[in-house]
Amino acid sequence: MLSGVSAENEQTKNPPGRPRSSRADQAILGAAAELLAEVGYQAMSIEAVALRAGVSKPTIYRRYASKEELVADAIETLRQEVAIPDTGSLQTDIDSLLAEAIQMVQTPLARQTMAMIISSATSSPQFARIYATKYLMPRREAFGAILERAKARNEIRAATDNDLFFDFVSGIMFHALIFEPTAEPYEAYIRRAVRFLLGGAAVR
Amino acid sequence: MLSGVSAENEQTKNPPGRPRSSRADQAILGAAAELLAEVGYQAMSIEAVALRAGVSKPTIYRRYASKEELVADAIETLRQEVAIPDTGSLQTDIDSLLAEAIQMVQTPLARQTMAMIISSATSSPQFARIYATKYLMPRREAFGAILERAKARNEIRAATDNDLFFDFVSGIMFHALIFEPTAEPYEAYIRRAVRFLLGGAAVR
Amino acid sequence: MLSGVSAENEQTKNPPGRPRSSRADQAILGAAAELLAEVGYQAMSIEAVALRAGVSKPTIYRRYASKEELVADAIETLRQEVAIPDTGSLQTDIDSLLAEAIQMVQTPLARQTMAMIISSATSSPQFARIYATKYLMPRREAFGAILERAKARNEIRAATDNDLFFDFVSGIMFHALIFEPTAEPYEAYIRRAVRFLLGGAAVR
Amino acid sequence: MLSGVSAENEQTKNPPGRPRSSRADQAILGAAAELLAEVGYQAMSIEAVALRAGVSKPTIYRRYASKEELVADAIETLRQEVAIPDTGSLQTDIDSLLAEAIQMVQTPLARQTMAMIISSATSSPQFARIYATKYLMPRREAFGAILERAKARNEIRAATDNDLFFDFVSGIMFHALIFEPTAEPYEAYIRRAVRFLLGGAAVR
DNA sequence: ACTTAATCGAGACGGTACGTCTCGTCTTTGT
DNA sequence: ACAAAGACGAGACGTACCGTCTCGATTAAGT
Structure with missing residues (x-):
């Protein structure tokens, strides 16, 4: 997390092995957001997210330790921009x-x-x-x-x-x-x- | 539900068969209220309620079609009495x-x-x-x-x-x-x- | 069973209370025999016998301590008469x-x-x-x-x-x-x- | 089963996913055979087989759709070898x-x-x-x-x-x-x- | 090109709880 | 006292997900 030594991490050293699939990342978050809106938090099962995302269960658990983490990440992507009105009243x-x-x-x-x-x-x-x-x-x-x-x-x-x-x-x-x-x-x-x-x- | 015609329903005719055990009624509601406070709504299982109440699962399902109904009844029994203060201010x-x-x-x-x-x-x-x-x-x-x-x-x-x-x-x-x-x-x-x-x- | 001896039972003292219904007796045996032939011994439930005989479960259990006894009685009624042939060969x-x-x-x-x-x-x-x-x-x-x-x-x-x-x-x-x-x-x-x-x- | 085509099926391709545990296979069959001999076919419950085999219920149901299939497989393993005597008489x-x-x-x-x-x-x-x-x-x-x-x-x-x-x-x-x-x-x-x-x- | 290593899908694993079923018994009202 | 109706404790049923694990097959990066 806190990498004070900048020289080492300058060019984000790729870890060895196959990199995480960003396709899977997006599919998971998308499926989670959809299911969250459709059936709610409690009724949303990781199994259903995996199915809808076309992804296997371990692929989800590799990214998120729990349903909570997954959902936290999913709602974090829903950005909120608020325009500040100024009508004079x-x-x-x-x-x-x-x-x-x-x-x-x-x-x-x-x-x-x-x-x-x-x-x-x-x-x-x-x-x-x-x-x-x-x-x-x-x-x-x-x-x-x-x-x-x-x-x-x-x-x-x-x-x-x-x-x-x-x-x-x-x-x-x-x-x-x-x-x-x-x-x-x-x-x-x-x-x-x-x-x-x-x-x-x-x-x- | 509330039938104003008193003459007809005056002597509430008991239905045939063994009546529901009021001991079981209370035990179920009590166990549900306890578990609700201890582990929360989601983690509360009907199975655990049955065990703590010393009652079989079908005995609960005979009374409540779902966990929600049971819990609704359980919290309904928690009476709230509020004294109205009158301090002059x-x-x-x-x-x-x-x-x-x-x-x-x-x-x-x-x-x-x-x-x-x-x-x-x-x-x-x-x-x-x-x-x-x-x-x-x-x-x-x-x-x-x-x-x-x-x-x-x-x-x-x-x-x-x-x-x-x-x-x-x-x-x-x-x-x-x-x-x-x-x-x-x-x-x-x-x-x-x-x-x-x-x-x-x-x-x- | 064998109540031929009149001397002993001279004054067949009726037991107190409501006598057993012979209608129920026959209905039970009939229903048991039918179900036995239809679904077999194992799949035959006392509950189903009671339902078909138009009789309550305790009424059956009052007569027979177990499914075996009931079935034994039911098949006992199926009499077998065998004519002995005599064709000369x-x-x-x-x-x-x-x-x-x-x-x-x-x-x-x-x-x-x-x-x-x-x-x-x-x-x-x-x-x-x-x-x-x-x-x-x-x-x-x-x-x-x-x-x-x-x-x-x-x-x-x-x-x-x-x-x-x-x-x-x-x-x-x-x-x-x-x-x-x-x-x-x-x-x-x-x-x-x-x-x-x-x-x-x-x-x- | 019928592997007439030798060229194609020579190296039996493993199906994807984690393979079935042969440890579980044997434990299930062993437990089933024991219980069969101890309590009989009717009284033998899948639940008891799972318990004795140290295996979960779904693990049994994944292999056998019914008690009959399980038992058929269990008794099939009881091999019978008969020595043919030749005493001259x-x-x-x-x-x-x-x-x-x-x-x-x-x-x-x-x-x-x-x-x-x-x-x-x-x-x-x-x-x-x-x-x-x-x-x-x-x-x-x-x-x-x-x-x-x-x-x-x-x-x-x-x-x-x-x-x-x-x-x-x-x-x-x-x-x-x-x-x-x-x-x-x-x-x-x-x-x-x-x-x-x-x-x-x-x-x- | 070849190794290495983490990923992928698929799916089995031991668990837990589900809601249903039938068992044989018990408890009530009514005959 | 019996009949009916039906609730009871008990416990197995077969299913659904849980979160973890084991596979063979990919997919890059570093030799």
């Missing part, structure tokens, strides 16, 4: 971010991923870390940016804790997804909740 | 409720239950319903009661949506449990977050 | 007896019965005894009778052991049924074999 | 063959095997074929050889059907084993019966 900036997040969070893959994260939160915290890094972090930063601009425009109090604000939004989206606390549609509920939160932070 | 009332909730939510059984709820939220929504009914509902009502009293004392605005307030608290507790957004202790973070929320709702 | 007498025996021994019920007898010959010798009594004994006596008449007509030597002769015939019928030693039809083989035996016993 | 030659056969046929394994053969003679004729090939055939040939020599010595008629003679001997041994027709010991009865048969075949 906090309300519309937030609406823009929410629209994307709401759509994303309602896909089966997102549901499965969330389920998996929480299932294994105790035993395998790496999922939560990956999710926090890959998914939450860009959105946290986007929220931070638009909140800062709103402070500059004096729309909200300067003392407002950006991270806490984001945590509340993220938390209530999670919560509502699971428990469906009201009869109204998911999107309407979330928008109402965020207005509530903004009202509390608003300058008066 | 919203802040201390909330502190009192939070203290209990924070303690509860950090036990292994609660973690396992939450994990299971979310894992199966899509496929088996009954878990979420049970949890919402058994766990969240009493707390939602307690929050409603103390918020109403706070409104009467003019501590918070009368227009504050009690349910939404509770959803935010519940949501951020969930969220923080999973993602540990800050380095500070869980309890401190939650208390800080709730103060943030109260600040927004406060009368000015 | 040993050869035609034997042909007559053989015709009937060959036909009988090739029915599925007979095959199943034989299989059962031998399966349990070590552990449950009562089957072999019942079969020997109900099936073999009348034929042994018939053979004895026609052989005696043949001796009187000086067709075979007077010293011929009737029982041994019968055992050989019975034995080769059994043997050929199981192992099909030749390509020729069962009946032709048996007749050829008996002529061989008669040739050895014939007076010269 | 038919009577003593036969005595020698009988002695071995009588001893063999009275062992528990032989009883169990016979029972199984006949139990399944209708449904699974492969047992009877295996028994006929492995057990009866060598003895049939031995009898054929000593009878031919007896004919050369003019002890018995040249027209005597060797196979039929053997069938009678085999048949009466079977028959006597099952029905015990006399009070005398098995061996004495068989020897008496064979003398009867020889008397019929003798040259006069």
